[in-house]
Amino acid sequence: MAPLTKKTIEEIQGIVGSDHCTTAPEDRVCYAYDASAADCLPDAVVFPADRDQVARVLALAHRDGFCVTPRGSGSGMTGGSVPVAGGVVMVLNRLNRILEIDTDNLVARVEPGVITGDFHKAVEALGLFYPPDPSSAAFSTLGGNVAECAGGPRAVKYGVTRDYVLGLSAVLPNGDIITTGVRTAKGVAGYDLTRLIAGSEGTLAVITEMTLRLLPLPEAVGTMTALFDDIRQAARTVSEIIRQRIVPRTLEFIDNASLGCVEKSLNLGLPITAAAMLLIEVDGAPLANTAALEKIAAICTSQGATQVTVADTKQAAEDLWRARKAISPALFNLAPDKINEDIVVPRSRIPDMVAALEALSRQTGLTIACFGHAGDGNIHVNIMADKKDPVQAERAKEATDRLFxxxxxxxxxxxGEHGIGITKAPYLGKEVGGAELMLMRRIKKVFDPNGILNPGKIFHLI
Amino acid sequence: MAPLTKKTIEEIQGIVGSDHCTTAPEDRVCYAYDASAADCLPDAVVFPADRDQVARVLALAHRDGFCVTPRGSGSGMTGGSVPVAGGVVMVLNRLNRILEIDTDNLVARVEPGVITGDFHKAVEALGLFYPPDPSSAAFSTLGGNVAECAGGPRAVKYGVTRDYVLGLSAVLPNGDIITTGVRTAKGVAGYDLTRLIAGSEGTLAVITEMTLRLLPLPEAVGTMTALFDDIRQAARTVSEIIRQRIVPRTLEFIDNASLGCVEKSLNLGLPITAAAMLLIEVDGAPLANTAALEKIAAICTSQGATQVTVADTKQAAEDLWRARKAISPALFNLAPDKINEDIVVPRSRIPDMVAALEALSRQTGLTIACFGHAGDGNIHVNIMADKKDPVQAERAKEATDRLFxxxxxxxxxxxGEHGIGITKAPYLGKEVGGAELMLMRRIKKVFDPNGILNPGKIFHLI
Structure with a gap:
């Protein structure tokens, strides 16, 4: 990569204004990391105001050969927005307008810097629903969600971010502006560039506008929990609910270690002696919800649940979700370092995975805390260690290898939803074959022949 | 393209067996066309038995430079499986096994030659549901449906084929076998090759196996019709139902010309004096269905429906769908040639489109019959003409241009669902910009550097 010269910085400042391009160390350090442990200082941080400025900065990068790493709030879990090769971090938070919520056609047009949780509130106020709900929704951006194809608890019923992206406006690494997809309910004109860019982790183009599909807001939501003395019973219950052809809105799994940590943080009176808790929601018409919850409760009991509780107030349900969303940070109570892997297995194999994790924890002596979207087989496995201890660091690495x-x-x-970024890049070749990786690398080259956009991500250096 | 030599034909016969590769004119003519008016004779027709044979034939094509056009039942509407450059038509109907229906995980593994309607029956017998339902489902194949990203009436609620494809096994034009995607409920490991190949109209790879997502079969279905004296009232009703945040399972629109033609064919006692009929279904719990149908009936009446009827028997509902699915062929009663375009507009613009079509029909003197998936804005517009009459042929062309x-x-x-193929290729550039088309052409080159797989499709020759 070409270094960023003083002259280039001045040109960038000419495009975005000198207030919106900084090289001050105290600013750069704020944009050096994401929610993974990765950390690399950029040479400059740029805050474009609109698509035109994004395009002009990228045209400059194309001409001068410096690299650009786009990002939103930096809440990614795999280093996707960490500027591993230095250069410019392009922060898209100023492109933060909800341009349109079209209640006649159930679509919205938004800029990438809109906070996901704000968008939820805006559409829900109009009786509409945007299902993707990563746990970071209170601070992550829609642009980051689309770039990573974020999921969340509701994916078990409603699918992931990809399923709600109808069309994009984006800027290619050479500064060309493109428009993909449609703003209608469906469309098949040419190759699906929309879903190629969604989930490409900011390596193919910088998204500057998104057309998102909305649903009618479900009439009501019912929430319940089930407690188990044996984690394997909880795992089997997840499989059994799906086997009974019930697809709840959420079907979350929280193990004992996770329950304990989050209770310590929030003091909500969570059942910290349970081996595992399932947090289950259904949505739809109130009567149908009641019937579904009863059916699910019966399955939980038949599988050995020691306690099944329906949340009878909105506050009780909200407390449960507050707890669920606080687990990830709370786990640092267990150890200073956390390797968080969002693996997915076929839902019926969750009991096997739980058994394997118990064995792995015994063999390595490390605490492994698990929680997540068991309903779609997506378990967040957290291998807790103190990486300053070389023995623990080695064991954590070994546990990760064996987990994959x-x-x-x-x-x-x-x-399932965190992407590959840098932390999983060394493992991608274990899942994806050589011919398939070659296709992906060549597609990267089609979009970014000079390799200046978010370099070092997804593909392990060879 | 290189011609197909006698020696190459013998090599192909060595791979698939001499019974499964034919050059007889009477066989070749059967594989020269699809459901569009296009028609080109292949040099040979090959019927591989399995993925290995597909790969070996493609490796041969790669070595010798002859071209290969994959197809299933040939029911496509835009010439996607017509062998415009001659060479080999590769018929995938022998790869017709349902390999697995996994009731624990709600996924199925199937080969491309499985008839879509057979698959519907197989999963429904297990209480499961595969929503995509193109009108051709009784004879079209799942492989063709995935290649074209087929839709159907249920797309308004359930989305299109793309939304149900989790992973693929496919053969590249050089004979390399690839596996894409996952067999879990979600996954984001690398670029989304699965959805790039789905909808690529057989131009990137030959699909040999698909992992499809299933849903629980809805408990019950409720069916109703609403008749209107004014087509614009029907169009406004469609918009109003969506605006009231009701997303029915199907929301079909049938105009007077279509009603008349299909009644002439089937003699079902359809309301041939109505200006338009809406055919609406909801699914879910029986009580919720009743409530939804009542709400929809009230909207229809408030918008001017002259008659609203709930189908009270399964037979009555089946007759309505039999009529709906028979419209496309029945339209030939109106004129010897039909230009069938599956355009989509934002749902709220359907009234504008209906008005524009009335004007177009008046101005050109041609009958334009409309029906289709109004709920997602996808209207099948049929411009009827006798192309042997040069004046009508010219007017039909003009009407098509103005429709787009x-x-x-x-x-x-x-x-919306027919793809670009050859019939829409001249128009693609009106919708998709130059930079985007260049990306698509380069992606084609990544997969098929020698241009031997289904040449002449999607991209207009330049």
Whole structure:
């Protein structure tokens, strides 16, 4: 990569204004990391105001050969927005307008810097619904969600971000502006560039506008929990609910270690003696919800649940979700370092995965805390360690390797929603074959022949 | 393209067996066309038995430079499986096994030659549901449906084929076998090759196996019709139902010309004096269905429906769908040639489109019959003409041009589910920009550097 010269910085400042391009160390350090442990200082941080400025900065990068790493709030879990090769971090938070919520056609047009949770509130106020709900929704951006193809608890019923992106406006690494997809309910004109860019982790183009599909807001939501003395009973219950052809709105799994940590943080009176808790929601007409919850409660009980509780107030349900969303940061109570892998296995293999994790924890002596979207087989496995201790660091690495091996052996995937970024790049080749990786690398070259956009991501250096 | 030599034919016969590769004119003529008016004779027709044979034939094509056009039942509407450059038509109907229906995980593995309707029956017998339902489902194949990203009436609620494809096994034009995607409920490991190949109209790879997502079969279905004296009232009713945040399972529109033709064919006692009929279904719990149908009936009446009827027997509902699915062929009663375009507009613009079509019919003197998936804005517009009459042929061409112009002006797309193939290739550039088309052409080159797989499709020759 070409270094960023003083002259180039001045040109960038000419495009975005000198207030919106900084090289001050105290600013650069704020944009050096994401929610993974990765950390690399950029040479400059640029805050474009609109698509035109994004395009002009990228045209400059194309001409001068410096690299650009786009980002939103930096809440990614795999280093996708960490500027590993230095250069410019392009922060898209100023492109933060909800341009349109079209209640006649159930679509919205938004800029990438809109906070996901704000968008939820805006559409819900109009009786509409945007299902993707990563746990980071209170601060992550829609642009980041689309770039990573974020999921969340509601994916079990409603699918992931990809399923709600109808069309994009984006800027190619050479500064060309493109428009993909449609703003209608469906469309098949040419290759699906929309879903190629969605989930490409900011490596193919910088998204500057998104057309998102909305649904009518479900009439009501019912929430319940089920407690188990044996984690394997909880795992089997997840499979059994799906086997009974019930697809709840959410079907979350929280193990004992996770329950304990989050209770310590929030003091909500969570059942910290349970081996595992399932947090289940259904949505639809109130009567149908009641019937579904009763059916699910019966399945939980038949599988050995020691307690089944329906949340009878909105506050009770909200507390449960507050707890669920606080787990990830709370786990640092257990150890200073956390390796968080969002593996997915076929839902019926969750009991096998749980058994494998128990064995792995015993063998390595490391605490492994699990929670996540069990309903779609997506378990967040957190290997807790103190990496300053070389023995623990080595064991954590070994546990990660074996976790991925077991995941693939069970027919799963190494990432359900966090993407590959840099932290999973060394493992991608274990899941994706050589011919397929070659196609992906060549597609990258089609979009970014000079390799200046978010370099070092997804593909392990060879 | 290289011609197919006698020696190459013998090599192909060595791979698939001499019974499964034919050059007889009477066989070749059967594989020269699809459901569009296009028609080109292949040099040979090959029927591989499995993925290995597909790969070996493609490796041969790669070595010798002859071209290969894959197909299933040949029911496509835009010439996607017509061998415009001659060479080999590769018929995938022998790869017709349902390999697995996994009731624990709600996924199925199937070969491309499985008839879509057979698959519907197989999963429904297990209480599961595969929503995509193109009108050709009784004879079209799942492989063709995935290659074209087929839709159907249920797309308004359930989305299109793309939304149900989790992973693929496919053969590249050089004979390399690839596996894409996952067999879990979600996954984001690398670029989304699965959805790039789905909808690529057989131009990137030959699909040999698909992992499809299933849903629980809805408990019950409720069916109703609403008749209107004014087609614009029917169009406004469609918009109003969506605006009231009701998303029915199907929301079909049938105009007077279509009603008349299909009644002439089937003699079902359809309301041939109505200006338009809406055919609406909801699914879910029986009580919820009743409530939804009542709400929809009230909207229909408030918008001017002259008659609203709930189908009270399964037979009555089946008759309505039999009529709906028979419209497309029945239209030939109106004129010997039919230009069938599956345009989509934002749902709220359907009234504008209906008005524009009335004007177009008046101005050209041609009958334009409309029906289709109004709920998602996808109207099948049939321009009826006798192309042997040069004046009518010219007017039909002019009407098509103006239809697409109007579609794009209203914010729509030129294809909702039929794909581009050869018949829409001249129009693709009106919807998709130059930079985007260049990306698509380069992606084609990544997969098929020698241009031997299904040449002449999607991209207009330049």
């Amino acid at each position: 091996e077991e995941t693939l052996r069970l027919g799963g995937t190494i990432s | 112009e109007e579609t794009l002006r209203l914010g729509g797309t030129i294809s």
